[in-house]
Amino acid sequence: MVLDKLGSSLKNSVRKIVKKGRIDKETVNELATDIQRALLKSDVDVELVQELTDKIKDRALNEEPPKGASSREHVIRIVYEEMLEIVGEETEVPMEEQDIMLVGLQGSGKTTTAAKLANYFQKKGLKPGLICGDTFRPGAYNQLKELSQRIDSVFYGEKESEDAIQVVKNGLNELKDSKVRIVDTAGRHSLESDLIDEMEQINEVVEPDKKFLVIDASIGKGVKDQANSFNEAIGIDGVIITKLDGTAKGGGALTAVSEAETNIAFLGTGEKLNELEEFEPDSFISRLLGMGDIEKLAQRAExxxxxxxxxxxxxxxxxxxxxxxxxxxxxxxxxxxxxxxxxxxxxxxxxxxxxxxxxxxxxxxxxxxxxxxxxxxxxxxxxxxxxxxxxxxxxxxxxxxxxxxxxxxxxxxxxxxxxxxxxxxxxxxxxxxxxx
Ligand SMILES: Nc1nc2c(ncn2[C@@H]2O[C@H](COP(=O)(O)OP(=O)(O)OP(=O)(O)O)[C@@H](O)[C@H]2O)c(=O)[nH]1
Ligand SMILES: [Mg+2]
Missing domain, CATH: 1.10.260.30 (Signal recognition particle, SRP54 subunit, M-domain)
Incomplete structure (x- = not known):
């Protein structure tokens, strides 16, 4: 799964609680320290971690368990709820006809993610169409074309064109039959004014239903600033965090978004085209903490x-x-x-x-x-x-x-x-x- 390391250390800390007979101050402090260690290792912001564990400690020691729950279950519940708080809310992606535009810095994973999304909607029964709006990088056309063939999706691009806006316009006309049209755009090495200009123009032409910002997870906490800048520039509907499979900074990337003015829509977890996950905070956190297993363990203990x-x-x-x-x-x-x-x-x-x-x-x-x-x-x-x-x-x-x-x-x-x-x-x- 995503964030294997973080997940296994969090699971271990929570498992310790299950095994503990009595929940006392010492146990809670130990749990808080374990969680702190795990989150800091995966690059979650220090202040955020401090805040989180303070809250967990405070609630675990002062709140009475609800009727029928053991204090052990109660503490685990608190950890779950507070963890949920720090990853933010989910971005609804409706299963209906829509145009999606992907933006982001160079190499963040836009083109790959475009194909992953096409694959995702195709599996849900919505015929996708991929449009190459990247006339900046010479290889972009072939890359997306090749990817679209792999998943058997419709593709539109103009190899020789330098006018991304016109290409996208033509593409939207050509792919009228596609239910979900996904527009890939060029990446630049930083958020320059010409990139913003082009983004804005494509934005006007496409009038996308969803604008997703694609961000590489390896920048960790930096995700927050990037999300905010893009949001100010063109107004984004959500973030797709890619390459979560290959970085120890995944925890930082995930939690930083909750502090930004947007939410996570999808997670990219590998180079393969099926390695895309909808981001559902509650199920994500339960998996990270191993809640299913823990519930079973707690039950066995009872x-x-x-x-x-x-x-x-x-x-x-x-x-x-x-x-x-x-x-x-x-x-x-x-x-x-x-x-x-x-x-x-x-x-x-x-x-x-x-x-x-x-x-x-x-x-x-x-x-x-x-x-x-x-x-x-x-x-x-x-x-x-x-x-x-x-x-x-x-x-x-x-x-x-x-x-x-x-x-x-x-x-x-x-x-x-x-x-x-x-x-x-x-x-x-x-x-x-x-x-x-
Ligand atoms: N491990 C891993 N690699 C990924 C993921 N997403 C993309 N990549 C890889 O990252 C590299 C860049 O991906 P692209 O999709 O070409 O990135 P881009 O944003 O379109 O790049 P530009 O168009 O040049 O701006 C490729 O080698 C991808 O295979 C992911 O979730 N996990
Ligand atoms: Mg690209």
């Missing part, structure tokens, strides 16, 4: 939570067995460190911190050990005497110390569960609070 609640509840009814420990080890890993869960319980525990600090590696070993136990031993761990410990250690390829450690862990869990049972906060509520 589902896990409800499974968790059930486990915990049934566990608290009876005495905790090693089997419960086994299941817990699997699920607690997904929830986060045990000591974090325990710290949520009002009243607290008088257990040493390290007692709860069971590492992932250790949990793995515990599981292997339990795989070597009999069903009976799992249910009644108190029956495990030293000869059984010996057997289990051998069978699981671990040590007696590890087996004893696991038995100690089980005892501790039992104690914890008892204390929880006596606590005033219902389990469900506590888990909800923990998960945010």
């Amino acid at each position: 589902e896990r939570l409800s499974e968790e609640e059930m486990d915990m509840e049934s566990m608290m009814k009876g005495d905790i067995t090693l089997k419960d420990v086994y299941n817990q080890l699997e699920s607690i890993n997904k929830l986060g460190p045990l000591n974090q869960i325990m710290s949520m319980i009002p009243g607290g525990f008088n257990l040493p911190d390290d007692a709860l600090d069971v590492t992932k590696e250790k949990m793995q070993i515990y599981k292997i050990i339990m795989d070597s136990m009999t069903e009976e031993e799992m249910k009644n761990p108190q029956k495990i005497n030293s000869s059984r410990v010996e057997r289990i250690a051998k069978g699981s390829g671990t040590t007696r110390e590890s087996v004893n450690e696991l038995l100690k862990y089980h005892k501790m869990m039992k104690k914890v569960m008892k204390q929880m049972k006596g606590g005033r906060t219902p389990m469900k509520k506590m888990m909800k609070k923990f998960m945010g």
Whole structure:
């Protein structure tokens, strides 16, 4: 997709939030820093980035999630909404008969984009016609002609002419049958007065329904000034940003337009003629943030939570067995460190911190050990005497110390569960609070 790098770093920052249990100040700050880093790397204006992340932080920490939404979902939503703000609105391109004129600086991608647009409308069932209004560059005629043949579009141009205005006039007459007529114009190395004059004259002849300014994404933030100058000169209906595939400055180019007095209509994402995208801000940002995936992830996290609640509840009814420990080890890993869960319980525990600090590696070993136990031993761990410990250690390829450690862990869990049972906060509520 466009802006692969920016997209993947933004996706990662947002994914981190999904994985986080609790949304606190630290988490939000971390997210803001991640987003800042990603946007600055892709050349988005520093001030704009600062403003954006300030807003995200402020809203994430002060706004209550709407009913039914977790704070995690809420924060992701805020990021999405604020990102949407900085790319501006979409330019409507109606599917109807129209004349389009492309303008822009030299080499920005006008001719290629003209052919891409013809291809785009043809696919939508609107017969396109391409007109070469570039009598300035000798190769322009052949270039557009060749491109139009590739997509099987009607073409009009006059190879020997030097009068662009007349050529365009003739072209419009010749291509009366075409539903969407696209006029390519000459590029100059800067916005000179003669270029503006010619643009204005072609503008008068064509009376285009849409005037699109084609800009190369590699100028990044510079897009804003260019868009504003062209807009002042002839009044443009939108911007087409090209070569987004080949630049790290894409984020700058995209966001700069929102500060200009116009919007983005299309994005050019490659040299091939089908590499043109309509610019739809909401779907663009959701893709950039990987929203589809994130929604799925968030959902999975919620589902896990409800499974968790059930486990915990049934566990608290009876005495905790090693089997419960086994299941817990699997699920607690997904929830986060045990000591974090325990710290949520009002009243607290008088257990040493390290007692709860069971590492992932250790949990793995515990599981292997339990795989070597009999069903009976799992249910009644108190029956495990030293000869059984010996057997289990051998069978699981671990040590007696590890087996004893696991038995100690089980005892501790039992104690914890008892204390929880006596606590005033219902389990469900506590888990909800923990998960945010
Ligand atoms: N990678 C990439 N290359 C593009 C894209 N759009 C155009 N190009 C390339 O950019 C170069 C210039 O494109 P043109 O379409 O000839 O640009 P132009 O604005 O018509 O140039 P002039 O008529 O000389 O002003 C060509 O090599 C194109 O293949 C794009 O979206 N991605
Ligand atoms: Mg050209």
